[in-house]
Amino acid sequence: xLRWWASFGGxxxxxxxxxxxxxVRDQSGRLxxxxxxxxxxxxxxxxxxxxxxxxxxxxxxxVGRLRDFRQGKKVGRRQGNERPGRSYWPEPDAIRRxxxxxSKDHAPDHPAGxxxxxxxxxxxxxxxxxxxxxxxxxxxTLKPEKAERMASPLIIRPYxxxxxxxxxxxxxxxxxxxxxxxxxxxxxxxKLPLAISPTDWQSGSWxxxxxxxxxxxxxxxxxxxxxxxxxxTAAAIDAALAAAPKVAPPPKPVSVEQRFTAQxxxxxxxxxxxxxxxxxxxxxxxxxxxxxxxxxxxxPAKQKDIEASRRVLLxxxxxxxxxxxxxxxxxxxxx
Numbered sequence: 001x002l003r004w005w006a007s008f009g010g011x012x013x014x015x016x017x018x019x020x021x022x023x024v025r026d027q028s029g030r031l032x033x034x035x036x037x038x039x040x041x042x043x044x045x046x047x048x049x050x051x052x053x054x055x056x057x058x059x060x061x062x063v064g065r066l067r068d069f070r071q072g073k074k075v076g077r078r079q080g081n082e083r084p085g086r087s088y089w090p091e092p093d094a095i096r097r098x099x100x101x102x103s104k105d106h107a108p109d110h111p112a113g114x115x116x117x118x119x120x121x122x123x124x125x126x127x128x129x130x131x132x133x134x135x136x137x138x139x140x141t142l143k144p145e146k147a148e149r150m151a152s153p154l155i156i157r158p159y160x161x162x163x164x165x166x167x168x169x170x171x172x173x174x175x176x177x178x179x180x181x182x183x184x185x186x187x188x189x190x191k192l193p194l195a196i197s198p199t200d201w202q203s204g205s206w207x208x209x210x211x212x213x214x215x216x217x218x219x220x221x222x223x224x225x226x227x228x229x230x231x232x233t234a235a236a237i238d239a240a241l242a243a244a245p246k247v248a249p250p251p252k253p254v255s256v257e258q259r260f261t262a263q264x265x266x267x268x269x270x271x272x273x274x275x276x277x278x279x280x281x282x283x284x285x286x287x288x289x290x291x292x293x294x295x296x297x298x299x300p301a302k303q304k305d306i307e308a309s310r311r312v313l314l315x316x317x318x319x320x321x322x323x324x325x326x327x328x329x330x331x332x333x334x335x
Contacts, residue, residue: 002024002032003024003032003033003034004034005022006022006023006024006032006033007032007033007034007159007160008034008155008157008171009022010022010157015155016122016151016152016154016155016156017063017156018059018062018063018155018156018157018158021055021059021157021158023055023160028247029247030245030247031160031162031245033159033160036048036241039171043175043176044171044172044173044175045171045172045176045225046159046169046170046171047169047170047171047172047225047228047229048159048167048168048169048232048237048240048241049061049062049065049167049168049169049228049229049231049232049237050167050168050232050236050237050240051161051165051166051167051240052165052166052167052168053164053165053166054166055158055166056158057166058158058159058165058166058167058168058169059156059157059158059166059168061168062156062157062158062168062169062170062228063156065168065170065224065227065228066121066154066156066170066224066228069212069223069224069227069228070089070118070121070212071084071087071089073085075088075212075227076088076089076212077089083130086106088210088211088212089110089117089118089210089212090110090112090113090114090115090116090117090206090209090210091115091116091117091118091125091127091142092106092108092110092127092129093108093109093110094108094110094112094113094114094115094116095127095137095140095185096108096136096137097113097114098114098185098191098192098194099137099140099187099189099190099191099192100190100191101135101136101137101189102135102136102137103129103131103134103135103136104134104135105131105134106131106136110209111209112206112209112210113206113209114196114200115200115201115204115206115210116142116183116185116196116200116201117201117202117207117210117213117219117220118220119142119150119183119196119201119220120153120178120201120202120219120220120221121152121154121220121221121224122149122150122151122152122153122154123142123143123144123149123150123183124141124142124143124148124149125141125142125143126139126140126141126142127139127140127141127142137187137189138187138188138189139187139188140185140186140187140189140192141185141186141187142183142184142185142186142196143183143184143186144181144182144183144184145181145182145183145184145195145196146181150179150181153172153173153174153178153221154170154171154172154173154221154224155170155171155173156169156170156171157169157171161240161241161243162241162242162243162244162245162246163240163243163244163245163246164246165240167237167240170225170228172221172225174221178198178202178219178221180198180202181198182195182196182197182198183195183196183200183201184196202219203218203219207219212227255319255320256319257317257318257319257324258317258318258319259315259316259317259318259327260277260278260279260315260316260318261277261278261279261313261314261315261316262275262276262277262278262284262313262314262315262316263275263276263278263311263312263313264276264298264302264306264312264313264314264316264326265306266291266295266306266307268307270287270291271287271291271292271295272285272286272287272291273285273286273291273294273295273298273323273326274286275294275314275316275318275323275326277316278313284316284318284321284322284323285323286322286323290322290323294323294325294326297325297326297327297328298312298314298326298328299328302314302328314326314327314328314329315327315328315329
């Protein structure tokens with residue numbers, strides 16, 4: 001579980017988009033990670049691009065591929081001039097057709113018709129039309145018919161290479177099966193909400209009419225994974241995965257000082273000084289030269305009290321289980 005979390009989980013929100021990704025190593029410095037073979041055996045698909053020496057750059061490349069596929073210039077949308085060009089995806093025009101309204105410059109003309117393929121990336125999706133004042137639809141939400149959300153089946157993140165580099169990576173976790181559910185198109189416009197059948201968002205005859213998907217896959221996820229791998233070679237990825245592992249030096253243990261009130265005693269036979277925690281009763285003992293140093297830190301008047309078997313309380317300072325100092329609060333914290 002720890003290796004899976006270290007490989008594909010993270011800390012905080014948006015972990016499926018790579019935020020909060022972590023690197024975890026064992027005490028010998030070896031990286032804890034799930035191998036591509038393990039992911040495949042679990043029914044998942046791990047896709048990698050050429051590795052980078054910087055984890056943030058690798059992550060940026062991975063999320064950039066998804067951004068470009070969904071709405072990047074010349075991939076997800078037309079080039080445009082001062083404003084972004086029209087989307088190559090069918091959802092905006094499908095919404096315009098569904099509600100029966102559009103701006104004068106955006107008459108619905110997408111050949112795919114009533115199709116919503118980007119639902120496969122997770123929902124809800126909120127479509128915002130910039131020309132709402134010119135009769136384009138208002139904000140419209142695409143979501144599962146009987147739920148508010150559908151988690152993305154993709155985890156995008158930097159994935160560690162054995163030699164210390166980082167792969168831009170995407171893990172598909174749905175075993176290649178999109179959920180067979182109906183969707184709902186919600187908004188304030190007339191004719192909404194509108195039910196959407198599985199064939200209108202998973203796959204259909206419209207696939208070949210969606211430019212980002214053409215020749216890449218039968219659904220949006222398959223098409224994206226094909227796009228993600230473009231420009232890479234299997235041989236280069238295999239070589240990077242087979243690189244000699246780089247083992248980081250084991251982390252140095254963190255040394256923390258503890259301060260607490262302790263009853264101080266001294267063994268007259270060997271000079272050992274003991275500081276007994278007044279709350280837990282646990283003793284910390286200094287012997288030999290350390291005991292002599294601790295005894296010198298006890299004020300003379302309190303040394304006499306200890307030798308007379310009277311109760312003396314001082315502040316004990318312990319590090320890594322060793323009694324390293326005694327402090328007298330009545331003298332301003334100094335020995």
